[in-house]
Amino acid sequence: MISEATKARFAREVAKYPAEQKQSAVMACLAIVQQEQGHVSEASEAGIAEYLGMPQIAVHEVTTFYNMYNQQPVGKYKLAVCTNLPCQLRGGYEALHHLEKKLGIHMGETTADGMFTLQQCECLGACADAPAMLVSDRHMCSFMDNDKLDQLVDGLRAAEGKQ
Amino acid sequence: MTTAAQVLAQFQATGVQTCFHDRHINPQIYADLNGSNWSLKDYEARGGYQALRQILGKDGGEGLTQDQVIATVKESGLRGRGGAGFPTGLKWSFMPRQFPGQKHLVCNSDEGEPGTCKDRDILMYNPHIVIEGMIIAAYAMGISLGYNYIHGEIFQVYERFEAALDEARAAGYLGDNIMGSSFNFQLHAHHGFGAYICGEETALLESLEGKKGQPRFKPPFPASFGLYGKPTTINNTETFAAVPWIIRNGGAAYLACGKPNNGGTKIFSVSGDVERPGNYEIPLGTPFSKLLELAGGVRTGRQLKAVIPGGSSSPVLPASVIMECTMDYDSIAKAGSMLGSGAVIVMDDSRCMVESLKRLSYFYMHESCGQCTPCREGTGWLWRLVDRIQRGDGRPADMDLLDSVASNIMGRTICALGDAAAMPVRAMLKHYRHEFDAMIRKPNPQAATSA
Numbered sequence: 271m272i273s274e275a276t277k278a279r280f281a282r283e284v285a286k287y288p289a290e291q292k293q294s295a296v297m298a299c300l301a302i303v304q305q306e307q308g309h310v311s312e313a314s315e316a317g318i319a320e321y322l323g324m325p326q327i328a329v330h331e332v333t334t335f336y337n338m339y340n341q342q343p344v345g346k347y348k349l350a351v352c353t354n355l356p357c358q359l360r361g362g363y364e365a366l367h368h369l370e371k372k373l374g375i376h377m378g379e380t381t382a383d384g385m386f387t388l389q390q391c392e393c394l395g396a397c398a399d400a401p402a403m404l405v406s407d408r409h410m411c412s413f414m415d416n417d418k419l420d421q422l423v424d425g426l427r428a429a430e431g432k433q
Numbered sequence: 434m435t436t437a438a439q440v441l442a443q444f445q446a447t448g449v450q451t452c453f454h455d456r457h458i459n460p461q462i463y464a465d466l467n468g469s470n471w472s473l474k475d476y477e478a479r480g481g482y483q484a485l486r487q488i489l490g491k492d493g494g495e496g497l498t499q500d501q502v503i504a505t506v507k508e509s510g511l512r513g514r515g516g517a518g519f520p521t522g523l524k525w526s527f528m529p530r531q532f533p534g535q536k537h538l539v540c541n542s543d544e545g546e547p548g549t550c551k552d553r554d555i556l557m558y559n560p561h562i563v564i565e566g567m568i569i570a571a572y573a574m575g576i577s578l579g580y581n582y583i584h585g586e587i588f589q590v591y592e593r594f595e596a597a598l599d600e601a602r603a604a605g606y607l608g609d610n611i612m613g614s615s616f617n618f619q620l621h622a623h624h625g626f627g628a629y630i631c632g633e634e635t636a637l638l639e640s641l642e643g644k645k646g647q648p649r650f651k652p653p654f655p656a657s658f659g660l661y662g663k664p665t666t667i668n669n670t671e672t673f674a675a676v677p678w679i680i681r682n683g684g685a686a687y688l689a690c691g692k693p694n695n696g697g698t699k700i701f702s703v704s705g706d707v708e709r710p711g712n713y714e715i716p717l718g719t720p721f722s723k724l725l726e727l728a729g730g731v732r733t734g735r736q737l738k739a740v741i742p743g744g745s746s747s748p749v750l751p752a753s754v755i756m757e758c759t760m761d762y763d764s765i766a767k768a769g770s771m772l773g774s775g776a777v778i779v780m781d782d783s784r785c786m787v788e789s790l791k792r793l794s795y796f797y798m799h800e801s802c803g804q805c806t807p808c809r810e811g812t813g814w815l816w817r818l819v820d821r822i823q824r825g826d827g828r829p830a831d832m833d834l835l836d837s838v839a840s841n842i843m844g845r846t847i848c849a850l851g852d853a854a855a856m857p858v859r860a861m862l863k864h865y866r867h868e869f870d871a872m873i874r875k876p877n878p879q880a881a882t883s884a
Contacts, residue, residue: 297643359779359780393547408589409441422440
C-alpha cells in the first residue's frame with residue numbers, strides 16, 4: 271500500500287511530464303519509496319505500476335537496471351565508496367578497507383546491528399573530492415580520509431544512540 | 434545532540450577546493466562564484482538573464498530572430514562540452530523548426546565519466562546560467578518543453594537545480610509568455626539513479642521515458658526521433674552554460690577567447706596525482722603544462738608519468754606527449770587521444786598501469802548495458818584478462834588476446850561504450866606494454882611495481 275503522503279510526492283513528479291507519459295516518473299517514484307522504506311519491495315513495485323499505469327515488470331526492469339535501487343533491505347545507512355581510477359589514485363581503496371575494518375564487515379555486507387551497509391560503487395562524479403563516498407543515495411561526502419570516516423561512523427552511531 | 438543530518442552535512446563539498454579558487458583563467462561560467470551566490474538575484478546582479486532580455490527585445494533593442502541566435506552560436510565556434518565536441522550551432526540548425534507538434538530540449542547532466550565533476554559545480558553554484566542557456570536554445574529552435582537529466586548520485590545538486598527552477602518560474606523566465614513575449618518554455622529536472630550508460634544521449638532518452646537506459650540505433654537521430662518519438666536536441670550542461678555569454682558578447686568574442694575551431698573557455702576537472710585537484714576553467718588552447726601548474730603540479734617528490742586527458746574513455750598519453758599539447762579538441766586529437774569531457778586524470782611515476790587499467794576495465798564491465806554481445810561479453814573478457822595479469826597469473830598469449838578482444842569490440846556495438854572500454858586497453862598496450870610483459874614474466878606483482 272502506498273500512503274496518501276507518498277502519493278502526493280509521486281504527483282509532484284508525474285506533473286513534470288505530458289499526461290500520456292506518466293511512466294517517465296518511475297525513477298523518481300522508486301527513489302521516493304526507497305527513501306521512505308529503505309529498499310524497493312515487490313509490493314512497492316506493484317503499487318507504483320498501478321499508480322503510473324504501467325506493467326509491473328516494466329517497473330521491475332527499472333529497479334534492476336539502475337545501480338542505486340536496493341532490491342533487498344539494507345542497513346539504516348548505506349555507505350557507497352567510490353574506487354574508480356581517480357578515487358583509486360587518491361585513497362579510494364584505503365577508504366573502503368578502513369571502513370571494512372572499522373565496521374567489521376566486508377564490502378557488500380551489513381553490520382549486525384543493522385546500522386551500516388558497505389558497498390563499493392562506480393563513479394559518483396565527485397572525482398576532484400576523492401576519496402568520495404555517497405551515504406544513503408542522497409548525501410555526498412567529500413575528501414574522506416580515515417579520520418573523517420571515523421568521525422562519520424562515530425557521529426552517526428551517536429546520533430542513533432548506538433555509541 | 435547532533436542529528437544524523439548534521440553529521441552528514443559536515444562532509445558535504447563546499448566548492449572551496451574545486452571551484453572558488455583564483456586559479457581559473459578568464460572564467461565565464463565559474464566567474465565570481467562563492468557558494469552562497471547561486472540564487473536568481475545574485476545571478477541577475479552578475480548580468481544574468483540579460484542575454485534572454487536581449488533576444489526577446491526586452492532590453493530596448495529589436496531582439497534577435499531564431500536564425501540570428503543560431504548564427505551567433507555557429508560563429509562562436511562553441512563545440513559540445515560533453516565529449517564528442519560536435520559544433521553546437523550546427524546541431525541546433527538540424528532541429529526541424531517547422532515540425533508541427535511537440536519538440537523537446539534536453540540537457541545532459543548525467544555526469545558519470547570517471548574523472549569528470551565540472552557540471553556538478555556549475556549546477557550547484559551557478560544553476561541559472563544553465564537555465565538561461567536552455568531558454569535561449571529553446572527559443573532558437575522553437576521548443577516549448579525541456580528536461581535536465583541530472584546524475585542520480587549528486588542528489589543535492591538535483592535539489593539545488595529544482596530550487597533554481599522554482600525561482601526562474603516565479604520571476605517569469607520560465608512558463609507561458611516569457612517576459613511578456615509570445616514564447617513559452619517549460620523546464621523540469623529529472624534524476625538518474627546510477628547508470629553510466631545514461632550519459633549516452635539515446636540511453637538518456639530511454640531513461641527519461643521511464644525505461645532501462647539502453648541506447649537506440651542511430652539513425653534515426655534524436656533531431657528527428659528523440660524523446661517520446663519527437664524531434665529533440667540534447668546538449669551538455671557546460672554547453673548550455675556557455676550560451677548566455679556568447680549572446681551578450683557576440684560569437685566573434687567567444688571564438689577569440691580560444692583558438693580557431695576551438696572557441697571559448699573550457700572547464701577541466703583535474704584529478705589524481707596533483708597537489709590541488711579541482712575544476713579549472715581556462716581558454717581552449719592553453720598549454721597542458723599551464724593547467725598542471727594551476728592544479729599545483731604533480732604530487733611533491735614525484736614526476737609526471739601519464740595523463741588520461743578526456744575522461745576514462747580517452748586513450749592515455751605519456752608525459753612526454755601531453756607536455757607538448759595544448760588543451761583543445763584539435764591538439765589532443767592530433768596527439769592520439771580525445772579532449773572528451775575535459776576530465777584530466779594525472780598519474781605519477783609511482784603508478785602501475787596494469788592496476789590502473791584493471792579498475793577501468795571493471796568499470797566498463799559493470800556499466801555495460803548488456804544489449805550488444807561484443808560489449809557485454811567483451812568487457813568481461815577484458816577485465817578478467819587484466820585481472821589475471823595483475824594477479825600474476827598472466828600467460829604470454831594474453832597480450833595478443835587482450836588486443837584481439839579490444840579490436841573485436843570496437844565498431845561493433847550500438848553505442849560508444851564498447852569503444853570506450855576498448856580504447857584505453859589499446860592505448861595502455863601501445864605505450865606501456867613492457868609493464869604488462871613484466872608482470873606476465875614475474876608472477877609476483879609486488880616485484881614488478883611499487884604502486
